[in-house]
Amino acid sequence: MPAEKAIPVAKPASKPGDVKIEQKLEGVIQEEKPVANKITVGHVHMSGCTGCLVSLADNYEGLFKILDDYADLVYALTLVDVRHVPEMDVALVEGSVCIQDEMAVEEIKETRRKAKVVVALGACASYGNITRFCRGGQWNQPQHESYLPIGDIIDVDVTLPGCPPGPQSIRNVCVMAYLLLQGTDEQKALAAAYLTPLMNLAKRGTEACGCDLMYDVINQGLCMGCGTCAATCPVRAITMVYGKPQVDRDLCIKCGACYAQCPRSFFNFDVINEFESITELIGAAMGQGGE
Numbered sequence: 001m002p003a004e005k006a007i008p009v010a011k012p013a014s015k016p017g018d019v020k021i022e023q024k025l026e027g028v029i030q031e032e033k034p035v036a037n038k039i040t041v042g043h044v045h046m047s048g049c050t051g052c053l054v055s056l057a058d059n060y061e062g063l064f065k066i067l068d069d070y071a072d073l074v075y076a077l078t079l080v081d082v083r084h085v086p087e088m089d090v091a092l093v094e095g096s097v098c099i100q101d102e103m104a105v106e107e108i109k110e111t112r113r114k115a116k117v118v119v120a121l122g123a124c125a126s127y128g129n130i131t132r133f134c135r136g137g138q139w140n141q142p143q144h145e146s147y148l149p150i151g152d153i154i155d156v157d158v159t160l161p162g163c164p165p166g167p168q169s170i171r172n173v174c175v176m177a178y179l180l181l182q183g184t185d186e187q188k189a190l191a192a193a194y195l196t197p198l199m200n201l202a203k204r205g206t207e208a209c210g211c212d213l214m215y216d217v218i219n220q221g222l223c224m225g226c227g228t229c230a231a232t233c234p235v236r237a238i239t240m241v242y243g244k245p246q247v248d249r250d251l252c253i254k255c256g257a258c259y260a261q262c263p264r265s266f267f268n269f270d271v272i273n274e275f276e277s278i279t280e281l282i283g284a285a286m287g288q289g290g291e
């Protein structure tokens with residue numbers, strides 16, 4: 001049973017653990033819709049801007065496909081008239097938690113108790129992001145001064161960074177959660193392969209910064225100068241200097257996207273080698289060619 005945590009919790013930085021994908025995953029895409037039972041999904045809105053929910057909605061007809069075939073949306077204060085956190089298979093949690101707001105702290109703990117899988121959706125839930133800079137002192141709640149990523153208060157199963165995460169990545173997590181909970185053994189294994197890096201990211205901790213590139217990629221001799229980190233940064237805090245990223249820390253909003261997108265950060269080959277099968281499976285699930 002996932003545990004609640006004391007507040008605040010200082011977490012040591014650690015490398016993500018490797019989750020071995022042992023099964024050979026060939027020829028598993030046989031049907032478009034393998035099982036009938038939908039999973040239940042909720043959107044839990046903490047101290048976020050609703051941009052992550054908008055990104056989910058930016059799947060357009062893909063969202064309808066998910067709601068038609070794979071998931072019932074049982075909780076989302078922006079969209080659904082349900083006032084209290086219900087039991088659900090997957091909770092997509094957006095925003096960090098103001099620990100001076102008792103209702104917010106109770107809601108995130110309630111979410112952990114009610115959800116089988118908790119997803120930290122977006123940079124605020126995952127790492128605090130822009131709310132890391134909150135200092136309180138503003139009318140009409142000047143005492144609201146400390147905001148923590150949800151992983152400092154509850155156990156998180158999947159971390160999906162981004163400010164916001166891309167529509168496709170949210171869609172993929174929903175489809176893969178469905179396959180993990182309702183699919184065949186082979187589909188469960190493939191879904192686990194997809195989710196493994198994001199589960200490893202959840203284990204890695206709740207602090208993020210452009211300096212992760214320095215400590216965990218460049219200083220490890222891993223950077224190959226591809227520039228993905230600079231292309232990813234939502235505030236253009238990264239420039240490539242002599243083929244290596246240089247971070248303007250005064251611009252960095254601590255979203256964690258650069259490290260998460262860096263191809264030398266944490267993906268292992270067991271997962272990368274299944275990329276084609278995974279994209280084909282998602283494409284089949286969405287009624288498209290793979291993308």
Ligand code: SF4
Nearest residue numbers: 223224226227229262
């Ligand atoms: S994404 Fe990673 S490998 Fe590519 S330039 Fe940035 S730090 Fe280097």
Ligand code: SF4
Nearest residue numbers: 210233252253256258
């Ligand atoms: S450098 Fe940019 S992408 Fe990296 S954590 Fe800072 S704001 Fe996010």
